[in-house]
Amino acid sequence: MTTETTDTADEAPLFGPESQFSAFFDDPRWALAMIRATVLEAAHPQIGAALVDNSTFVAHPWRRLRNTFLSMRRMFGSDVAEREREAARLNRLHARMSGSDSRGRAYDAMDRAARAWVVATLFESAVTMCRLSGQPLDQDTMERMYAEYRTFLAALDGDAAELPADLNDFWRYFDRVVENELENTEAARVILYRLFDHLPAPALLASAPTLWAAGRAVAGPLLGAVTVASLPEPYRRRAGLPEMPGAQTLMQGAYLGAGLARFLPEGWISAESIIEVLSLSPGSDDPRARTVAALRARMKRVSALLRLLTPLGGDAGPGPDPAPSAGTGEGQRSAGEFFRQVLDQTGDGYLDWPDLAAMARELSTRLDLDEPEETRLYDAFAAWWRELQTALDTDGDGRVSADEYAAAIPSLAGPALIRVAEVLFDATDKDGSGSIDAGEHRTLFRTAFHRDLSPTDGAYGRSTFVGDFLSFMSGRRTSTPYDPLLADA
Numbered sequence: 001m002t003t004e005t006t007d008t009a010d011e012a013p014l015f016g017p018e019s020q021f022s023a024f025f026d027d028p029r030w031a032l033a034m035i036r037a038t039v040l041e042a043a044h045p046q047i048g049a050a051l052v053d054n055s056t057f058v059a060h061p062w063r064r065l066r067n068t069f070l071s072m073r074r075m076f077g078s079d080v081a082e083r084e085r086e087a088a089r090l091n092r093l094h095a096r097m098s099g100s101d102s103r104g105r106a107y108d109a110m111d112r113a114a115r116a117w118v119v120a121t122l123f124e125s126a127v128t129m130c131r132l133s134g135q136p137l138d139q140d141t142m143e144r145m146y147a148e149y150r151t152f153l154a155a156l157d158g159d160a161a162e163l164p165a166d167l168n169d170f171w172r173y174f175d176r177v178v179e180n181e182l183e184n185t186e187a188a189r190v191i192l193y194r195l196f197d198h199l200p201a202p203a204l205l206a207s208a209p210t211l212w213a214a215g216r217a218v219a220g221p222l223l224g225a226v227t228v229a230s231l232p233e234p235y236r237r238r239a240g241l242p243e244m245p246g247a248q249t250l251m252q253g254a255y256l257g258a259g260l261a262r263f264l265p266e267g268w269i270s271a272e273s274i275i276e277v278l279s280l281s282p283g284s285d286d287p288r289a290r291t292v293a294a295l296r297a298r299m300k301r302v303s304a305l306l307r308l309l310t311p312l313g314g315d316a317g318p319g320p321d322p323a324p325s326a327g328t329g330e331g332q333r334s335a336g337e338f339f340r341q342v343l344d345q346t347g348d349g350y351l352d353w354p355d356l357a358a359m360a361r362e363l364s365t366r367l368d369l370d371e372p373e374e375t376r377l378y379d380a381f382a383a384w385w386r387e388l389q390t391a392l393d394t395d396g397d398g399r400v401s402a403d404e405y406a407a408a409i410p411s412l413a414g415p416a417l418i419r420v421a422e423v424l425f426d427a428t429d430k431d432g433s434g435s436i437d438a439g440e441h442r443t444l445f446r447t448a449f450h451r452d453l454s455p456t457d458g459a460y461g462r463s464t465f466v467g468d469f470l471s472f473m474s475g476r477r478t479s480t481p482y483d484p485l486l487a488d489a
Contacts, residue, residue: 016078020145024126025073026269028258033129035223036230037121039191040182043235046114048185049101054109054354056362058190059340059347062202067365075152087155092371093361096378102186116153116162117177123149124174132230132252133259143167178232184239192228192241196220226251335406342473342486343405351388352399356381359486363424373427380423384416417473421466428465436460 016022024030042048051057057064074086097109108114123146130137137145146167150160164170197220201212228236229247236243261269343351345358360381364374392400392408428436437459 014148014151015076015083019076019148020141021076021126021148024129025069028261028269029129029133029255030126032226032230032255032258033125035191035227036128037125039188039227039231040121040125040178040235041118042187042191043182043185043239044114044117044177045101045105045181045183045185046107046109046111047118048183048187049099049105049107050097050109051187052101052185052190052348053099054097054346054357055187056345056347056358058195059200059345061195061199063362067362075155076148083155088371089365090156092374096357112157112162115156116160119149119153120163120170120174120177123170128230129255132255134256135259135262146170175232175234178235179238182235182238184241188239192224196224222250222254226254230255336402339402339405344402345486350399350401351392351405353382353385356385356388362486367424367427369427373423376423377420377427380416380420384414384420387414387416417470418466420473421469422462424469425462425465429462434462436465 024033042051055064071086071090074082075090077083091110094109094115098107100106126145127137127142150163150165153163154160164173197216199216199220201209205212225244225247228241228243229251231241235241339351343355345355357378360374360378363369364377367373369377388400389398391414392404394404394408425436431437
């Protein structure tokens with residue numbers, strides 16, 4: 001499938017660094033626009049139901065942000081082959097998401113109208129972002145950017161027929177969907193009223209929960225108010241969304257303030273670098289780790305001072321900020337922590353198939369698996385889920401609660417989980433030698449897991465790899481290589 005649009009000599013390409021969209025990647029206003037677009041997506045009944053059932057945005061929002069950012073980079077980059085590969089990956093991912101919502105209405109993540117709405121919210125929020133920050137786009141620029149977004153949709157669906165070809169028709173289409181189709185869905189409410197208030201700390205701030213809680217207590221409600229105030233008025237009215245006094249002024253100030261970043265020297269703000277630094281975990285050997293470690297130490301001191309001056313309850317906790325374990329880089333983890341941090345990937349308080357599918361999705365994405373390897377991995381996780389359901393679902397409701405898990409205190413390392421580990425090993429052992437050599441090892445832990453854990457003998461055998469993975473997935477100990485992959489927020 002070829003989706004590249006031929007450009008005339010005096011036109012900027014629809015994709016790549018000269019496109020209209022690429023200018024937003026490092027624009028602080030884009031963060032506000034993305035939140036707004038996500039709420040509008042979640043307000044669509046089909047998309048909202050798919051998010052509630054399958055997404056990890058509640059339990060692992062920073063990981064979801066990173067994956068979304070990287071995917072957009074690939075889709076809007078100038079490399080046609082990379083874009084087509086990413087589009088195929090996204091289509092495989094979405095093809096596995098279908099079901100019904102709480103009212104029994106069917107949803108399908110491959111529904112073309114719903115996918116078009118996702119693209120529409122991104123475009124409309126970008127236009128709104130510029131208008132609210134006092135830099136409205138001219139008609140020609142909007143036309144050009146709209147062509148980019150339609151071509152993006154064509155890269156996914158084969159054509160862009162679900163979005164109007166004419167920009168004027170697009171605004172009528174957008175208003176119609178807002179007026180007639182959007183709802184106050186559970187997913188939209190979670191984003192607006194739960195996610196901001198309970199947003200887990202990124203890895204960078206995980207060792208200073210009190211400091212994070214203090215900042216979140218102030219920024220969370222403000223961010224929620226700014227987002228609600230920026231939503232289309234017809235949707236706010238139909239959904240009954242409350243708007244706090246002064247929210248419109250606050251929203252204008254937030255967008256105008258973020259828009260001032262245009263006066264900073266070029267290259268001072270890099271969204272990719274910020275996301276990567278936020279994702280650095282304790283013990284990381286990333287070249288930036290020393291600076292981050294020093295910053296963490298200062299933040300811990302500030303956190304301790306805040307606790308003394310203004311004690312915080314809730315998830316800040318009364319005890320000292322946790323520190324990484326010494327020596328092996330591994331520490332004890334309770335059954336409840338393991339369930340919440342690793343098993344319950346969707347954050348709904350239960351373990352079921354969408355949680356294991358999220359693990360398979362994350363591993364497939366990080367390892368950049370081809371379709372056959374990805375299918376093998378999903379099949380292995382599906383077999384593990386059947387094994388877990390048989391052993392742990394004592395009340396037969398089709399899912400495993402935290403209490404059922406804790407009461408059983410099971411050994412999760414059954415034959416199916418061993419198969420999961422073996423599939424991962426085979427995907428990494430590219431030359432089929434039966435061991436992971438130094439280059440393959442670097443690819444696995446540096447590229448996929450952001451770690452360098454080179455084995456002392458220069459090779460990593462199948463039994464060692466399987467044993468390490470099983471130890472993490474069935475044990476109660478933190479794991480230096482795997483925590484950043486499946487446990488970090």
